Amino acid sequence: MDIIILGIYSFFVWLIFIKFKWLPWNIVSQVIVVTIPIIGLVTIILLLNIYTPSSSDVRTINYVVPIVPRVTGQVTEVPIEPNRPIKKGEVLFKIDPVPFEIAVKVAEAAVEEAKVALVTAEAGQRGLEFEVKNAQAKKAALGSQMALAKKRVDQFGQLAGAGAGRGADLETAQAELATLESEIAGAEAAESQVKQKLSALTAAGEIDTVAQAKAKIAKAEADLASAKYDLEGTVHYAPADGRVANLALRPGVRASQIPMAPVMSFIEDNDQWVVAFYRQNELRYVVPGNEAEIFLKTHPGKIIKCKVDSILWATAQGQMPISGNLPNTQAYGAPEQRIAVRLLIEPQDREMFLAAGVRGAGAIYTEHGTALHIMRKIFVRVSTKTDWFVLKLH
Missing domain, CATH: 2.40.50.100 (RNA polymerase II/Efflux pump adaptor protein, barrel-sandwich hybrid domain)
Incomplete structure (x- = not known):
């Protein structure tokens, strides 16, 4: 593009100063003729890099x-x-999968074994509760008999004291009372023993053996789920x-x-990133939504339309380790790290296959200096044509 502009400028200089000689061709005019294109080209290049910044490092990045x-x-x-x-x-x-299928079968057998243990523990719990009820019923029955026996002892005692009864009857009644007292004491001891076993209850109201059996089932089922998960893997x-x-x-x-x-x-293949890298002073007017164009070496002559998605305002130089030590700054300044700009490909070009790691170049068109956009677009289109040339000597 610069060469084209210089060619057109040179043509008009030739017409004015040489062909038609409308102006004198002297030292002053020669200095002016040479100075104007230098100043003009420098100004155009500076404005282009500000209003339509270009990048020679555009990459496609895949996850x-x-x-x-x-x-x-x-x-x-x-x-x-x-x-x-x-x-x-x-x-x-x-x-x-064979080792993992075996592990699943072992875990299934452990679950069944734990379920059998739970049934046995619950049966034992029900047996203890039944024993308590039997002991309480037996104690109640013996209590009634004991009350009757005490009444008989009192009656026979009164008759014997009055000389109206036999002493043998009183002794028999006393013996029966003693027997009943002994039986009641045995029933109370049996009830106490069974209750002591039932007193070892968990918060859920279960005997330890039942709680342990349920815990074993839960663990066995967890082991089974883990074995199936490994088998799926x-x-x-x-x-x-x-x-x-x-x-x-x-x-x-x-x-x-x-x-x-x-x-x-x-x-x-999905969610591919297209990233263009810029110097930090080139992004003053770039904002999300700006139009962009890129060209890649794998697609010579193809202009890919994009728009700015976001600017990644972060580099490794912006990271300071937090510690008790002072930062180790270098004796010389580190090179300026470039800022990445993420570009989104427009819908008409999204079906194009872009290999991971493809390199190319491109430009962003800001909302300023729109008159210069056409010049930058010409530069981009001329540059992409050069990708057709493969310069190799082997």
Whole structure:
């Protein structure tokens, strides 16, 4: 564009000073003719960089999900191929499920065993409650007999004192009373013993053995759920639409649930970021919603329409560690870190495939200096044509 402007300017200079000689071609005019384009081009370039800032570093960034298996085991199947589109929910790989199926069966048996123990404990609780009721009923019956026996002893005692009764009858009545007292004492002891067993109740009103049995059932069911969860983890599914690059996982490999050793890296296709990096003094007029255009090396000659989504006002230089030590500042100034601007691709270009890590360039058109936008758009379109040329000597 600069060359085109200089060419047009040179043509008019030739017409005015050389062809038609409307003005004299002397030292003064020559200095003016040379000075005007220099000042003009410098002014245009400065205004372009302020009102329509350009970036030579535009990147496409995808989310990369490290795939770590939930369980450790031997891989039996890898049904996917590298660098091929994968839909969300498709199987990425499978792990030998036999050890985990055995663990599920063991957990199921433990649950059944705990349920049997609960039935036995509840039966024992009901038996103790029945014994208490029997002891109380027996004690009540003996109490009635004892009252009758005491009455007979009193009657026989009165008759014997008056000489109207036999002493043998009094002794028999006293013996029966003593027997009843002994039986009542035994019934009270039996009731006390059973009540003592029932006194060991939990807050839920259950005997310890019942509470323990229920706790064992809860633990066994939790172990069963954990075993089933591990069994489900033997089949790993794609977390989103995407693809796997550099696939090295093969059947027979032992996959391990170590976060620092993923078995593959899954590249998501959705929610791709397009980021342009700018110097910090170029963003004074850039705001969300501004029009933008980018071009990428993988699509020579293609202008991709975008708009500014947001400016990432943060760099590593803005992070100061909080500690009791003084910050370690360098003896020289660190280079200025650039600010990232996130761009959103317009709907008409969103179906275009953009590989992760693609590089290119572009420009943002602010609401100021709109007369210069056409010049910047020409620059962008001329620049993207150069991507057609592949300069290699091998």
